[in-house]
Structures are given as C-alpha cells and as structure tokens.
Amino acid sequence: MCRLFSLTSRDPVSPMLAINALNVMKEGHDGSGVGLCLRGLGGPFGEMKEAPILSGIFTEAGLKRLSQVSADIGLDPKYSMTFTPKTPPPPGTPKRGTYLARAFDIPDAWKGLAPEELAREYTRFRLMLRTTGEEQGDMQVFSFWPDTLMVKEVGDPMEVAAYLGLDNKDLVARQILAQGRQNTNYAINLYACHPFFIQGVCSMTNGENTAFIPIREYLASRGVDGYCGYQSDSEVFAHILHYTVNRLGLDLEYYKHVITPLTNEELDGHPDRENLVRLKQACRKLVIDGPNCVIGCLPDGSMFMCQDRKKLRPGVVGGKPGVFAFSSEICGLNAAIPDRDTSKDFQPMHLDTAIVRPDCQEVTICSQLQALPHLH
Template sequence: MCRLFAITSEEPLSPMIAIDALNVMKEGHDGSGVGLFMRDLAGPFEDMKDAPVLSGIFTESGLRRLDRHMMDIGFMTKFKMSIKVAKTPPAGVPKRAIYLIRAYELPEEWDQYGQEKIYEKLVETRLQLRRMGEEENDMIVFSFWPDVIMIKEIGDPMAVAKHLQLDRKDLRARIIMAQGRQNTNYAINLYACHPFFLRGFSTMTNGENTAFVPIKEYLSSRGYPGYMGYQSDSEVFTHILHYMHKKLRLGLESYKHIITPLQDDDLEKHPDGDFLRYLKRCCRKLIIDGPNCVIGCIPDHTLFMVQDRKKLRPGVVGGRPGMFAFSSEICGLDASIEDRDKSKDFQPMYLDMAVVGPDRQEVKICRQTQPLHHLH
C-alpha cells in the first residue's frame, strides 16, 4: 500500500519533514520509491514566482539536447539549483547523471500571450520534452511550471533524500506532497510515480482505481494534449481535477460529486439534487471505483483529501492554524505536527472532502450531502 503525506504551512519547510513522516509510516509501504511535489517555494525561488521551473532527470547527452532545444525555442536559464550526488548511489537507487531543477525566463515572443495561453504553451513544452526524452531515453520530465518543483526516484525515501541532500537550506516550500512507493500494478517507471502534475494541478493516490481503463479512454478522447501518459491508474485523478476546473469551470467542491457521485436516495434529498443528477450522468465515465484516498493541490494553493465511496483506505488531517497536514496514518501527523489539538484530527469518510485553503487557518469539511456553494 502507498503511504501519502502532504503539508501546508505559512512558514517554509524542508521536504525532509515529509520524508520523515513517510519514514515513520514505513511499515505501511515497501520503500520502493519516492515522489515529491513542492509549491509556494521559498529560498532562491521566492523572487521568481512567474518563472517556470523544469524538474526532471537527465543524462549528460539529454541535458545537452535540452539546452539546445530550450535555446531554440527562446527559453533562457534564470536560475538553477545544482544537486550534487555521491558517485555511488545507495542500494536500490539507480545511478543518474543530473537531477535538474532549473528556472527559465519565458521566451520574449510569449510576451504577446495572455496568462492562459502561456500556461498552455508551458504544457506543450513539457510534453514536447517528454516525447524527446522517450525517443532517446535520456530525459524524464516531471513538471515545468512556475513555483513548482518535483522530484521522483526509485529507492527508499530516506536513502534517496540523503543521497539528493534534500535537507539543504535553500530547498524550502510551503506546500509539500510526498508519496513513498513505486507503483506495483504496472511496470516500474518514474512517470508512474505519484504525485502527478498537469497544468498547475497535482494529486497523489493511495489504492487502485478499478475503473481506470474506461476513464483513461474517456479522458484520452477529450482532445486535450495533456491527457496522456497513464502509466498509472492514479494519473486520471489529476486529469479529472484539471478537466473539472479548466473545461467544466467547476470548483473543487464538485470534485467528489464527479468521481464518486451520490446515490439516488441522497440525490433525492439534496437541495442541489437536480444539478448533481445531471452532473452524475454527463460525467458518468469519470466515476472512479476505488478504493482510493486522493490528496491533491490546486493552483490557488488549496490542499485537499478525498475518499472514494468505499472508504477502504486510511487518511487523516490535522494541525493548527498556520500549519496543517494530511497523512495516511496518524503517526505521520504526529511526526510532523506534534503540537496540535489531536481531538480535532479528522478522518474523512465516504462522503467527505477535507480542504485546507490558501490561508491555512482551518480544515473545512465538505460533505457531499451539503448544499453546493457556487452553482454554475
């Protein structure tokens, strides 16, 4: 089983807090890999919030190809964070040439574009790099987005973190999501490692989505280039989140109504029952069939946790104003935010979505049976 941990904090934190939390939950995962997502960055990235940051793993020749390509299309390197690793990686971690975290200046010709267009161009650029990397097997690209860093690697999370020296002082973020295992249901591939990222949206998941194939087919047929990959069944959660926000223009509170809609009796009683019934019908192909616990982050820095209808996966949220964490297990919460009111820890059940907004002041519980706030 995967173990998940996510934290949002007013004060920037080292990713080690998440690695430590995964470590205390080690009994629950096999330590076969780690995926990290960092947003609302501090340190050197604090002053370049608009500059897209490229995160990935490159071979020497891959890096040369990257540089040529990025120059060709007009990107200039603005800042790079060098990760120096020992020549011999720890047991279970592959030898890599370059772990890249690099911020770019946007091409000058993009000045003419509006913000939305720039975001779409960034998605295109990342997909292009991914395709190039897959052709020569020399680049793996996790994200290319302003104020976002992603790191993924095979191996024990703590060993990988030490190897990559993730405790360095200049690597700090106010939102961190971490996951502690390589996927087991499909071939091992870093593109199958959670968290997944698409155009500002990121999710990671515990459990297996048994409705994966029809959902994948549906998303693939939406005509959006970012709906690709699908090395993991969990990738669809990120894409559904994106589809809901960007294509359907619905808010986060609709997410659970799309992936695990209410059943008839509850819809009858719901004040927005008519709307929700139509939503359920038209988004029928996006209904997941867990067991799944999903933790995600949207561009406005909101962090959330949602359980599927079966609620067969663990998940807890707790913290104090200014700092909240989502964790697969309570021991992960204890390891990261000890000084909290534990009586307020909350384990979302099959109707709940727990949300911590950008202000980080409280955990809001959206229960599916409650009225919707913003009807579209």
C-alpha cells in the first residue's frame, strides 16, 4: 500500500508539513517516490492567480524548445521558480534536468475566450508538450493551470524534498496533496505518480482499481481533451471527478454515487431515489472496484475523502478551524496538527464523504443515504 496525506489551510503553508507527515507514515509506504499538488498558492505565485503555471522537468534542450514553443503561441513568461539540486541525487533518484514552475501571461487570442474554451487551450498546450516531450525525451509536463504547481519524482519523499529544496520560503500553498510511493502496478513512470490533475480537479488514491479498463475506455470515448494518457489505473478517479462536476454539472456529494452507487435495496425509500436510479444507469460504466481510499480537491478548494464499499484502505480526517488534514494514518495527522481535538477525528466508512470547504471551518460528513443537493 501507499500512503496519502493532504492538507487544507486558511493560510498558505509549506509542503514540508505534508512531506513530514508522509515520513511519519513511512512504515506504510516503500519510499519509492513522491508526488505533490499545490493549490491556493502563496508567495510570488499568489500574486498572479489568473496566470497559468507550467510544472515539469526539462533538459537544457527542453527548456530551449519550451521557450520557442511558448513564444510561437504568444505565451509570455511572467515568473519562474526552479528547483535546482546542489548535491548528487539521493539513492534511487535519477539525475534529471531543471525542475521548473513557470507562470505565463496568456496570448491576446486567448483573453476573450469563455472559461471552458480557455480551459481547453490550457489542456491542449499541456498535452502537446507532454506528447512531444515523450517523443524527444526532453520534458515531462505535469500541469498547466492557474494557481497550481506540481512536483513528482522517484525516491524517498524526505530525501527528494531535501534534494529539491522544497522548504523554499516562497513555496507555500493552502491546499496540498501528497503521496508517498511510485506506481507499482505498471512500469515506473512519473506520469503514473499520484496526485493526478485535470482543469482544477485533483485526486490521489490508495488501492487498486480493477475496473480500470472499462472505465478508461468509457472516458476516452467522451471526447474530452485530457481524458488520455492513463499510465496508472488510479488516474481515472480524477477524471471521473472532473466528469461529475464539469460535464454533468453535479455537486461533490454526487461523486460517491457515481463511483459506488447504492444497491437497489438501499435506494428503496431514498429521498432522491428517482434521480439516483437515473444517475446509476447513466454512469454505470464509471463504477469502480476496489479497495480504494480517494482524496481529492475541487477548483474552489474543497477537499474530501471517501472510501469504496470494500473499505479496506485506511483513512482519517481531522484538524481545527483554519487547518484540516486527510491522512492514511492518524500518526500523519498527529505530526501535522498535534494541537487539534482528537475526539473529532473521523474515519469515513463506505457510505461517507468527508468534506472540508474552502473556509476551513469544519468537517462535513455526507452519507449516501441522505438527501442530496438539488440537481443542476
């Protein structure tokens, strides 16, 4: 199993809080990799919320090609943060090029676009760089989106963090998702490393999705830019979440009904039975098989945890007004927020979704047996 840790805070904090929590849970993961997604950025990036940020790893040739390609499109570099190692890589970590996060002013041609069209341009640019980067071996691109920064690498999380200097005082965020393990179901590939991100939606998973192939085929048939790649069976969780909130226009509370619908017996007498029966039928190809514990984050900063029906992967949420965390183990929660009221810690069961809204005031527990927000 891997270990997951995410944190949502009213004020920007260092990703080292999440890295330290992963380190405390080290007996539960193999230390073979780390993935970070930072949103609600502070520091210099926090002053340019609308500027898309490109996150990735680039060789010297890749940096030159990036400059040329972005200039051809009309993307004007605004601010760059590089993670430049000053020591040899730790054991198990390959020596690569420049770890880069670069914010851009967008081209004039993009400035009048509707939000969904602008999102499509961002996604197409990222996919173009990823595809050509894989062909030429000169870049790996993890995200291109406003107010978002991603870091992925093979190796022990604490050692990688020290190697890359992730304690940089300018690197802070309000939402942090971190995973401590490389992909082990398939070949080692940074694109298989959690968390997964698409158009403001992020998720990571501890478990195994045995329904991966039919879900992947269904998503790929939707005609949505970005529903592709799939180096990991867990990436579909992020795309199902995106499909639920962006394409179906449903609230977060519906996500659990898409991936693990209620049984016919449970639906009998449910206040939203008619809508849920239709949703179950329409989204039957998106039903997951587990066991899986899913942690995710929405564009507005809402963060959540849910389990599938097998409930065989650990997960707990807790905190205090202003800062909450979602963790695979309580020891990770203790490391990050030691002064919380532990009696309020909550471990979601198979019907629950635990949600912390952007105001970071409390944990809301939504049961699938409860009435749902009105369908849009």
